[in-house]
Amino acid sequence: MMDWTDRHCRFFHRLLTRRTLLYTEMLTTGAILHGDRARLLGFDAAEHPVALQLGGSEPAALAEAARIGEDFGYDEINLNVGCPSDRVQEGRFGACLMAEPKLVADCVAAMKAVVKVPVTVKCRIGIDEQDSQEALFSFTETVKPSGVDVLIVHARKAWLKGLSPRENREVPPLDYPLVRRLKEAHPALPIVLNGGIASLEQARTELGNLDGVMMGRAAYQEPWRLLGVDAAFYDSEAPFASAKEAGLALIPYLDREMAKGVRLNAMTRHVLGLFRAVPGARAFRRHLATEAVKADAKASVMADALALVVDTEKDLAHIAA
Numbered sequence: 001m002m003d004w005t006d007r008h009c010r011f012f013h014r015l016l017t018r019r020t021l022l023y024t025e026m027l028t029t030g031a032i033l034h035g036d037r038a039r040l041l042g043f044d045a046a047e048h049p050v051a052l053q054l055g056g057s058e059p060a061a062l063a064e065a066a067r068i069g070e071d072f073g074y075d076e077i078n079l080n081v082g083c084p085s086d087r088v089q090e091g092r093f094g095a096c097l098m099a100e101p102k103l104v105a106d107c108v109a110a111m112k113a114v115v116k117v118p119v120t121v122k123c124r125i126g127i128d129e130q131d132s133q134e135a136l137f138s139f140t141e142t143v144k145p146s147g148v149d150v151l152i153v154h155a156r157k158a159w160l161k162g163l164s165p166r167e168n169r170e171v172p173p174l175d176y177p178l179v180r181r182l183k184e185a186h187p188a189l190p191i192v193l194n195g196g197i198a199s200l201e202q203a204r205t206e207l208g209n210l211d212g213v214m215m216g217r218a219a220y221q222e223p224w225r226l227l228g229v230d231a232a233f234y235d236s237e238a239p240f241a242s243a244k245e246a247g248l249a250l251i252p253y254l255d256r257e258m259a260k261g262v263r264l265n266a267m268t269r270h271v272l273g274l275f276r277a278v279p280g281a282r283a284f285r286r287h288l289a290t291e292a293v294k295a296d297a298k299a300s301v302m303a304d305a306l307a308l309v310v311d312t313e314k315d316l317a318h319i320a321a
Contacts, residue, residue, distance in 0.1 A: 010050060028056060052078065075117055077120070082094065084160055197213055
C-alpha cells in the first residue's frame with residue numbers, strides 16, 4: 001500500500017476501529033537507514049497497534065531497520081515479500097524474494113535476533129512459472145525455522161514480467177483453498193489470508209481455520225466498512241455510531257497537523273470513500289476534491305463537506321455487507 005497507508009490514513013482508520021492491527025506503507029531499509037526517520041517513521045500514539053512494513057533483502061540492513069522501528073514504538077515488524085513492482089524488483093526485494101526463501105529466512109532470523117516485537121512475513125503463493133503449492137509450501141518450510149511469528153499470504157501468484165503491479169492485484173486467480181491447506185500442514189504457525197477480501201461478510205466466510213484476514217484496497221477505498229470490524233470480530237462496540245461522527249472526530253487532528261505545516265488535502269485524500277449510498281456522499285467527495293487542494297484551505301473544509309451528508313447511518317448492520 002505504498003503512498004496509501006501513511007500516518008494520516010492510519011490515524012483516520014484508527015477512528016473507525018480500535019482493535020484492528022494497522023500496517024504502514026512499505027518502507028525500504030535504505031530510506032530508514034539514510035533518510036528522515038522522524039518523517040518516515042513518526043506516528044501518533046493513537047495508531048497502536050501498528051506494524052512497520054519493511055522492504056529489503058540484506059539481513060544486516062533489515063536488522064538495523066527493525067531495531068530502529070522497535071525503538072520508534074512499532075508493535076510488529078513485517079517483511080514484504082509480495083510487492084511485484086519494477087522498482088522493487090530492481091532493489092532485489094518484494095515478490096522476487098519468493099525465489100530466494102533461504103535469504104528470506106536469514107533476513108527474518110537477523111531481525112528476530114535484535115527485536116522483541118513479532119517479526120512477520122507477507123508473501124505471495126508463488127511467482128511466474130512456479131507451481132504455487134510447491135513454491136508456497138517450500139517457502140514456508142524454509143522460512144519457518146527462522147522463527148517467523150506470522151505468515152501473511154496474498155493468495156495470488158505474482159508475475160514479475162508481463163503484468164503491471166495493478167494487474168498483479170487483479171489478474172492472477174485467487175487460491176484461498178491453497179492457503180487453507182498450508183494452515184493444515186502448519187497448524188502451529190499463525191497464517192493470515194490476504195487478497196481480494198472485499199467485505200467483512202467475506203472475511204468471516206473465508207476466515208475458517210485461519211488466524212486472521214488482511215484487508216487492503218477495500219479498507220482504503222471504502223473505509224466506512226471498518227466501522228463494523230470491532231463488533232464483527234472483537235465483540236466490541238464500534239467507536240462511533242456513524243461514519244459522519246467519525247469524520248467529525250477527525251477535524252481536531254486536521255487542525256493539529258495543519259499547524260505543523262501539513263496540507264489539508266494530504267490528509268483528506270484518505271477519507272473520500274467514507275460514505276456509500278448515503279444522501280450527500282457525492283457532494284462530500286466533490287467538496288473535498290475542489291476545496292481541500294486550495295493553498296488557503298482550513299480544517300473547516302472537512303466540516304463543510306460533512307455538513308452535506310445526511311446522517312442516516314445510526315444502524316451499522318449494513319456495514320459488513
